[in-house]
Amino acid sequence: MKRKSIFTLSLLLGTLAFTSCEKSVYDADKQPQKEKTVADLVVPTGFDWKMVKNAQCEITAQSASDVSVYSDQECTENAMLATLRTDNGSLTIPLSLPANSKEAYLQYETVNGKKMVLAATADKDNIVHFTLPQDSKPSSETRAETRNGGSGQISYPNSGWGTVMFEDQFPSLGDYDFNDFVLAYRVQIPFKSYGHKSVIDEAIQLGIELRAMGGSYPYAPYLRLKNLRAEDVEEIEVYQSFYTSVEEVNWFAGPDGEVIMDFRNLVAATSKPSGSSFFNTEKEYLAKDLPQLNIAIYLDDDDVDVNSADFESFDFYLAKADHGTEIHLGGYKPVYDTYPSDNSGLGKDYYYNNKGLIWGLSVPAPIAHVIEKGNFLDAYKDFAAWAMSGGQDKANWYNGEKNNELLIKTQ
Incomplete structure (x- = not known):
């Protein structure tokens, strides 16, 4: 009886030892994973982390007109880059475009009251060129000091x-x-x-x-x-x-x-x-x-x-x-x-x-x-x-x- 008890205990200890040994085996799939942070990211060589980039916008017009420049074709308010009044001639202003975009959009109003949108792509020098059509509505206010140019406001970021x-x-x-x-x-x-x-x-x-x-x-x-x-x-x-x-x-x-x-x-x-x-x-x-x-x-x-x-x-x-x-x-x-x-x-x-x-x-x-x-x-x-x-x-x-x-x- 005593020997049987010892044998039973030995079986129990053996089972525990086996179980313990089984748990100690390393299983990579069962290990807790280290939380990934920004420090663990692998980014492409030369990535600059910028979300906007510098560009320039040149607008040529034959008269004074009120226009706006946007970064999206729908000309939504939060994509407005600049508002300005043109005059006879050209003007160049800085813009901040989305980093992965080369396009800008100019919205103007025609003499018939219709809002129109022009699209342009930046050239190799990162300049976006617009020519305002002759049917653009004349501005209701023209200041003598802005003739042969224009005036307006640029916003960073957008509006x-x-x-x-x-x-x-x-x-x-x-x-x-x-x-x-x-x-x-x-x-x-x-x-x-x-x-x-x-x-x-x-x-x-x-x-x-x-x-x-x-x-x-x-x-x-x-x-x-x-x-x-x-x-x-x-x-x-x-x-x-x-x-x-x-x-x-x-x-x-x-x-x-x-x-x-x-x-x-x-x-x-x-x-x-x-x-x-x-x-x-x-x-x-x-x-x-x-x-x-x-x-x-x-x-x-x-x-x-x-x-x-x-x-x-x-x-x-x-x-x-x-x-x-x-x-x-x-x-x-x-x-x-x-x-x-x-x-x-x-x-x-x-x-x-x-x-x-x-x-x-x-x-x-x-x-x-x-x-x-x-x-x-x-x-x-x-x-x-x-x-x-x-x-x-x-x-x-x-x-x-x-x-x-x-x-x-x-x-």
């Missing part, structure tokens, strides 16, 4: 707000929730034309809204206007502000004489919600009122070419105090000599790593940002396909499938 988002652990890769700094921006540039030259009319209007600060390092946002010289600027004024005590913006001439705007005071004046570790990145501590500045950049010179203010000349970046480390969107050269001299892990062009990944992302729309430690790929389901295709697929990934549980929507 609404854009978004710039940063990771702040450069040159190391971060957690890629892209919420260490989130800014919204909008730019409106009035212009007038004389002959073949179009110049900025009085002032550039800039809107800035601070939407999130989820970083741990002492960075602040800056804006460099690469092609606008400080000597051509008379004054930069905050003419309207919301939910902030900031009443002025600090600005100075950069090392090449360009205009640089420092928004460190906006960061300093912005408090985190009580109990929160960050600003507007945790759903239980949402900021109800987001600080916003509306700024006018008044020009001292009435002969500043409007093409000096093309979209890509607006360089949003982060920097530490006293000309410290900078983090720019991919491809932008740092303002000061702060780029790491040891390029191990970095790519050939500025602010790309050796796998083509980035630290800053610019989106031509007012998109929701990801919550703290949220996975950007889970929040925006089409983002990975867009990036891995080099921007050819899912161009409007931010309007595609989303996980709203991981997103903090704009107000």
Whole structure:
């Protein structure tokens, strides 16, 4: 009986040992999979992560007419690139086209009151040419000072707000929730034309809204206007502000004489919600009122070419105090000599790593940002396909499938 009990126990132990041994066998299909993040994406060589690109638009007309330029054939409001009044002659203005598009559309009204649309494809120099037909309706207002040219307004991006988002652990890769700094921006540039030259009319209007600060390092946002010289600027004024005590913006001439705007005071004046570790990145501590500045950049010179203010000349970046480390969107050269001299892990062009990944992302729309430690790929389901295709697929990934549980929507 005793021997039988021992034998039974031996069988039990043997069974346990066998079961334990069976469980210890490695089966790749049964192992928990590591969550894929932006850091794991494999993108094509040379992919620049841009969603819009610079182009120019040349319009030739024989009379004064009111027209609009769009990035889509339906001429929807959120695709409007510029509104203007032509006159007898040609004018050239900058545009920001979708990165994977070469077409623009001009809408005008005929003398019979019918709205017509012209389509044109950018040439090898990325210039879109339009010739306004003679049946276009004359403008109800013609100013003498705009004869042989025209006037109008250019908007970046299109007719609404854009978004710039940063990771702040450069040159190391971060957690890629892209919420260490989130800014919204909008730019409106009035212009007038004389002959073949179009110049900025009085002032550039800039809107800035601070939407999130989820970083741990002492960075602040800056804006460099690469092609606008400080000597051509008379004054930069905050003419309207919301939910902030900031009443002025600090600005100075950069090392090449360009205009640089420092928004460190906006960061300093912005408090985190009580109990929160960050600003507007945790759903239980949402900021109800987001600080916003509306700024006018008044020009001292009435002969500043409007093409000096093309979209890509607006360089949003982060920097530490006293000309410290900078983090720019991919491809932008740092303002000061702060780029790491040891390029191990970095790519050939500025602010790309050796796998083509980035630290800053610019989106031509007012998109929701990801919550703290949220996975950007889970929040925006089409983002990975867009990036891995080099921007050819899912161009409007931010309007595609989303996980709203991981997103903090704009107000």
